[in-house]
Amino acid sequence: xxxxxxxxxxxxxxxxxxxxxxxxxxxxxxxxxxxxxxxxxxxxxxxxxxxxxxxxxxxxxxxxxxxxxxxxxxxxxxxxxxxxxxxxxxxxxxxxxxxxxxxxxxxxxxxxxxxxxxxxxxxxxxxxxxxxxxxxxxxxxxxxxxxxxx
Amino acid sequence: xxxxxxxxxxxxxxxxxxxxxxxxxxxxxxxxxxxxxxxxxxxxxxxxxxxxxxxxxxxxxxxxxxxxxxxxxxxxxxxxxxxxxxxxxxxxxxxxxxxxxxxxxxxxxxxxxxxxxxxxxxxxxxxxxxxxxxxxxxxxxxxxxxxxxx
Amino acid sequence: xxxxxxxxxxxxxxxxxxxxxxxxxxxxxxxxxxxxxxxxxxxxxxxxxxxxxxxxxxxxxxxxxxxxxxxxxxxxxxxxxxxxxxxxxxxxxxxxxxxxxxxxxxxxxxxxxxxxxxxxxxxxxxxxxxxxxxxxxxxxxxxxxxxxxx
Amino acid sequence: xxxxxxxxxxxxxxxxxxxxxxxxxxxxxxxxxxxxxxxxxxxxxxxxxxxxxxxxxxxxxxxxxxxxxxxxxxxxxxxxxxxxxxxxxxxxxxxxxxxxxxxxxxxxxxxxxxxxxxxxxxxxxxxxxxxxxxxxxxxxxxxxxxxxxx
Numbered sequence: 001x002x003x004x005x006x007x008x009x010x011x012x013x014x015x016x017x018x019x020x021x022x023x024x025x026x027x028x029x030x031x032x033x034x035x036x037x038x039x040x041x042x043x044x045x046x047x048x049x050x051x052x053x054x055x056x057x058x059x060x061x062x063x064x065x066x067x068x069x070x071x072x073x074x075x076x077x078x079x080x081x082x083x084x085x086x087x088x089x090x091x092x093x094x095x096x097x098x099x100x101x102x103x104x105x106x107x108x109x110x111x112x113x114x115x116x117x118x119x120x121x122x123x124x125x126x127x128x129x130x131x132x133x134x135x136x137x138x139x140x141x142x143x144x145x146x147x148x149x150x
Numbered sequence: 151x152x153x154x155x156x157x158x159x160x161x162x163x164x165x166x167x168x169x170x171x172x173x174x175x176x177x178x179x180x181x182x183x184x185x186x187x188x189x190x191x192x193x194x195x196x197x198x199x200x201x202x203x204x205x206x207x208x209x210x211x212x213x214x215x216x217x218x219x220x221x222x223x224x225x226x227x228x229x230x231x232x233x234x235x236x237x238x239x240x241x242x243x244x245x246x247x248x249x250x251x252x253x254x255x256x257x258x259x260x261x262x263x264x265x266x267x268x269x270x271x272x273x274x275x276x277x278x279x280x281x282x283x284x285x286x287x288x289x290x291x292x293x294x295x296x297x298x299x300x
Numbered sequence: 301x302x303x304x305x306x307x308x309x310x311x312x313x314x315x316x317x318x319x320x321x322x323x324x325x326x327x328x329x330x331x332x333x334x335x336x337x338x339x340x341x342x343x344x345x346x347x348x349x350x351x352x353x354x355x356x357x358x359x360x361x362x363x364x365x366x367x368x369x370x371x372x373x374x375x376x377x378x379x380x381x382x383x384x385x386x387x388x389x390x391x392x393x394x395x396x397x398x399x400x401x402x403x404x405x406x407x408x409x410x411x412x413x414x415x416x417x418x419x420x421x422x423x424x425x426x427x428x429x430x431x432x433x434x435x436x437x438x439x440x441x442x443x444x445x446x447x448x449x450x
Numbered sequence: 451x452x453x454x455x456x457x458x459x460x461x462x463x464x465x466x467x468x469x470x471x472x473x474x475x476x477x478x479x480x481x482x483x484x485x486x487x488x489x490x491x492x493x494x495x496x497x498x499x500x501x502x503x504x505x506x507x508x509x510x511x512x513x514x515x516x517x518x519x520x521x522x523x524x525x526x527x528x529x530x531x532x533x534x535x536x537x538x539x540x541x542x543x544x545x546x547x548x549x550x551x552x553x554x555x556x557x558x559x560x561x562x563x564x565x566x567x568x569x570x571x572x573x574x575x576x577x578x579x580x581x582x583x584x585x586x587x588x589x590x591x592x593x594x595x596x597x598x599x600x
Contacts (some may be wrong), residue, residue: 166484181464181466188464199465203458
């Protein structure tokens with residue numbers, strides 16, 4: 001099976017995702033990126049979340065997220081999301097996500113996720129990336145997104 | 151221990167809860183009512199949600215919700231929520247919730263919740279209300295909210 | 301131009317839309333129905349929301365929503381949404397929405413929206429349905445959804 | 451009037467804010483921080499959002515957010531939020547936010563907001579911080595939060 005390093009999809013800005021400033025609420029970019037990531041995983045036949053017999057959960061909680069918002073977007077705008085893998089380690093992945101609207105970048109994110117068991121009491125136990133995932137992915141031949149911040 | 155039939159609290163309309171029409175998104179009234187209900191339960195020493203050793207979950211999923219929105223409310227408005235129990239059966243409760251702002255009703259909801267086990271595969275198994283809850287609650291001596299609808 | 305009375309689309313249950321009971325949060329059904337309604341309007345060339353030169357907003361706030369939840373659905377489930385117009389009046393529309401998963405109904409909603417100006421101070425001023433909308437829609441030749449509730 | 455540099459408040463983790471991994475969804479930390487910021491501004495008599503006569507909006511959109519998630523938190527956990535100003539410029543502010551639960555840090559954020567007019571068409575026009583805000587705030591005598599990230 002071939003390996004994949006990036007994924008592209010579109011996301012419509014929905015009404016409830018905007019705020020009273022008339023624009024998409026910033027917190028939604030992190031959610032839209034997560035949706036794209038889950039669609040990427042589905043396209044590889046991998047589920048981003050599974051509940052085992054013993055009630056434990058296997059998922060990919062975020063370790064940290066960095067984001068930059070360049071232009072506001074509005075209800076019904078159709079965003080292009082370009083997601084790629086910028087790093088793979090034993091127990092974690094780093095993704096970059098670029099959001100565009102009508103050819104212009106509107107936001108960018110970079111974030112790391114850890115492969116974890118979520119125990120029934122809510123604690124996380126890190127675990128290696130499953131082999132079924134590792135054999136389907138690779139780091140993209142693309143820049144790792146950088147951020148302006150002072 | 152005494153029995154309780156109603157609960158009052160306040161909820162600030164937060165920025166992310168509004169939409170680009172400049173007002174609180176209608177879906178948030180159901181969430182705010184649920185928050186008030188959970189605060190009511192906490193005040194009785196009852197948790198609205200518990201995860202058992204076997205990974206099964208004990209909670210109160212909604213069976214149905216009826217709502218009416220009378221006046222829009224905006225960012226930073228401080229809402230008064232008045233919640234009361236309008237019916238108790240073996241396995242379910244019915245709540246009424248009235249939302250006011252500056253003395254005027256802005257929305258009302260009536261909804262039923264069922265006491266359920268949520269099994270690890272996501273199926274619901276109805277169960278009787280726990281005795282620890284039943285002995286703390288009673289139906290309020292108040293009208294059951296009605297709705298205009300044609 | 302032909303008139304339309306109903307609309308069908310699909311909606312994936314996204315991760316952030318679920319809650320710690322492991323299922324789609326009930327408040328999301330109202331949001332998913334609204335998304336379907338907006339997609340329906342777009343398919344007719346009508347926008348569900350417009351900001352005029354004077355800052356006033358033209359939209360379709362909900363007057364009331366009735367909902368019934370029959371089966372829980374989970375992360376990554378692909379829902380079928382069937383939305384139809386069950387009533388049209390001078391200033392409002394009533395929609396019915398049925399959600400299915402793998403051929404079984406999981407939830408139903410019925411709700412009315414009013415055509416309104418939202419003034420800059422947040423007040424709503426009802427207005428007639430625009431002619432551009434009225435000439436594209438009609439009431440569906442289908443049952444109006446009913447609800448179990450005691 | 452005195453100047454203020456920091457703010458502390460509490461936030462209960464609400465049910466709808468959790469996800470099917472059983473923990474608070476990461477995107478909510480940015481929302482909770484924004485809520486704390488708005489409460490801070492209210493305590494200074496400053497509104498974080500105003501709509502002018504001409505329909506233009508005056509607000510503080512985020513330029514970028516950096517976040518790190520250290521421990522999961524669950525439904526009904528009561529979080530302590532400590533927010534402080536780490537930088538002030540002509541047209542923007544930088545905030546740091548530390549979230550704790552039972553004395554342990556669970557997450558941290560650092561983010562910049564710009565003072566802007568949001569025009570009726572959705573474009574942002576940066577503007578200087580209003581004098582009424584500038585005279586009430588100062589940079590906190592505290593570390594600027596740093597982040598682990600590779």
